[in-house]
Amino acid sequence: MTDQDQTLPETARLPRQAGTENVSPRTGVSRRRLLGTAGATGLALGAAGAAAGYAAAAPAGAAPLTSLGAGRAKFHGKHQPGITDALQSCGHLIAFDLAAGAGRTEAAALLRRWSTTAERLMAGEPAPHGDTDVARDAGPSSLTITFGFGHSFFDRTGLQKQRPAALDPLPDFSSDHLDKARSNGDLWVQIGADDALVAFHALRAIQKDAGGAARIRWQMNGFNRSPGATARPMTARNLMGQIDGTGNPKPTDSDFAQRIFVPGDGTPSWMANGSYAVVRRIRMLLDDWEKLSPAQQENVIGRRKSDGAPLTGGTETTEMDLEKTDKNGEYVIPVNAHARITRPDQNGGAAMLRRPFSYHDGYDADGTPDAGLLFICWQADPLRGFVPVQRKLDRGDALSQYIRHEASGLFAVPGGAAKGEYVGERLLEG
């Protein structure tokens, strides 16, 4: 389900848009590099590129791009990118509010600009509306840009009748310590890439496209393990040192699409093939957590730190034996263990696809790290995904005393744009 194109035939990697005269198909150069045909041909292309943008930067005989730079996700498709694509090493989340006086017309124009920018940048081309050169030389590096609408967007644009019931505000949870200024927002953009400058370049392009139509409400930076840093099949590790995401539904599950995406004939119709993102800035109280012994930490989670296997044995993918008891008659996986509580068959089949980034924003004045998880989960319906699980966690999760939910957002992420279409067009032109 990752939409990387390294394995696509050569023609598939050609630019999908002709582009304007002064925008060069940087991917053409990347392809040339990949095919190892630099040299005389390279010089010729280089000369052509000199007047035409990014291509000029590729010296003849340059080393081939590795798969890291060449990784390319698809902008067009049934679903938006950045949901089932592999986790990238760098992420930015940014929320905007429409500016005073901006409404549906301005929002439509903005989504059109953003979609053009996302398509170009994800193909490794310069931004269409003035490029900063920060991503110059680099391949697309698996860049994804994903757009969503918050509850307030529909009031601001007079589209209340189109607002999905699924965007109703999340219930309060007793463990919430939410900063309203860093929660929600009219518009939400998720950016991920395997190169930090490519990701920053995209963030800046998205911000500049907003122009006078929208202002930044909040912005957060995150990270994951770099591709190639581990030989282990990747389930992410978080800043508590735990393998995180083992219980995720798999694209090969028969009900995967049903759980994660709004059906093609779902309601509202503009959300066909879309998904709902719940975003939580979850601070980890690492000073408290790290006072626990490894065995105590494993009892909080219910899984081994080393490999994510259930405490009842096996490997990361082995089913938990929730009934197994030790010689004292105690459950091996404690009743309040995080993995027990979040297990889908303990929650009426609720399932969500978790796709988080870790974050670290330095230290508080007392030396406490401001670090944790930018938790992002995807589901067809938050009332059957995030909400029931979080309700249950709220009542008895052993992990809860080591974390604090500091910000929250819920966004309707429409389906992917068809060629010639912009993201959200079915809402804004509907």
Add this chain to the structure above:
Amino acid sequence: MTDQDQTLPETARLPRQAGTENVSPRTGVSRRRLLGTAGATGLALGAAGAAAGYAAAAPAGAAPLTSLGAGRAKFHGKHQPGITDALQSCGHLIAFDLAAGAGRTEAAALLRRWSTTAERLMAGEPAPHGDTDVARDAGPSSLTITFGFGHSFFDRTGLQKQRPAALDPLPDFSSDHLDKARSNGDLWVQIGADDALVAFHALRAIQKDAGGAARIRWQMNGFNRSPGATARPMTARNLMGQIDGTGNPKPTDSDFAQRIFVPGDGTPSWMANGSYAVVRRIRMLLDDWEKLSPAQQENVIGRRKSDGAPLTGGTETTEMDLEKTDKNGEYVIPVNAHARITRPDQNGGAAMLRRPFSYHDGYDADGTPDAGLLFICWQADPLRGFVPVQRKLDRGDALSQYIRHEASGLFAVPGGAAKGEYVGERLLEG
């Protein structure tokens, strides 16, 4: 000059310390993976590793570590790591002040702990004083940890007589807007790695080692391009989109060591083979910068954005023709161009090795990005490296109106530790 050991013979990659019973040689597993001999042997090692730490996490048949995870810099040596090693994609800078009541004895014990931790982590092993598991599974990922002493350290430890004259406070520059709370400090640690979790893991280990002996004064996070994201021979690009570091002295220059490192018979003797680091948090006023046309930006710098070549032609490595004029008789490289002013032969031969990270700490309330450069430069003597260049820039650099120096530090970074020695031992036990 990069001390990576992928090319070393197998025995060279064995752990350099026997370690304690419960610390497993994770590098041994990495080596096994690299040699592709997992399987029955892997299972046997895995079983042994299950009781012994990180090694247990390697499943039999795991994919080989790529060069990214396997990259390993040397802790022991003539110089400390992190000076001539290749720029990593993730960086942390952290400064500490000794705690009230802590002096030379506590500082010596701290540097001893830190050195042990740095040696272990740089070899891809767990931290010796309680590991958080955050780097578990990952290879060393070219981790470097570098230690320095600030001016105030010598007062706190009664070692004023050992304080180098080179640590005298930097002069004030008219463009400074320095935040004292984020400047200087008794102790400074630079961490770099090609994986964000490996870097965070090291940062946290260094913090925990400080214990009650020192408290965090300031901490900053930075980044560079990921290895493999570009096919271009790497000179870093910064957040202004400029190639940055072209003028750096090369390790192959005959006077490289003389310019960057204190001689082996230099003064004070404890600084033999050490270097001085000037650290500046340089904010980039990107909103102003990006209003300039590409041609205007190139005139500010004196080099082409695309490839870093001088405006007088050639490639990035071509010498600037400072006398060349255009048809109007104007210098092609303007008199106030940044590249002209910083050129070593315009500064009495001053030279420093610049090894920066970019940073991005989100946005101010008005939508201005808090982003720029964690400028770090290395030299044998700041009065012949950073200071004369910055003085000249201060008087007429065209770039100065687009940047703001917001924090500053100057640190004495002693030579590398020999085996069995800790960093700074020649000062603290001298």
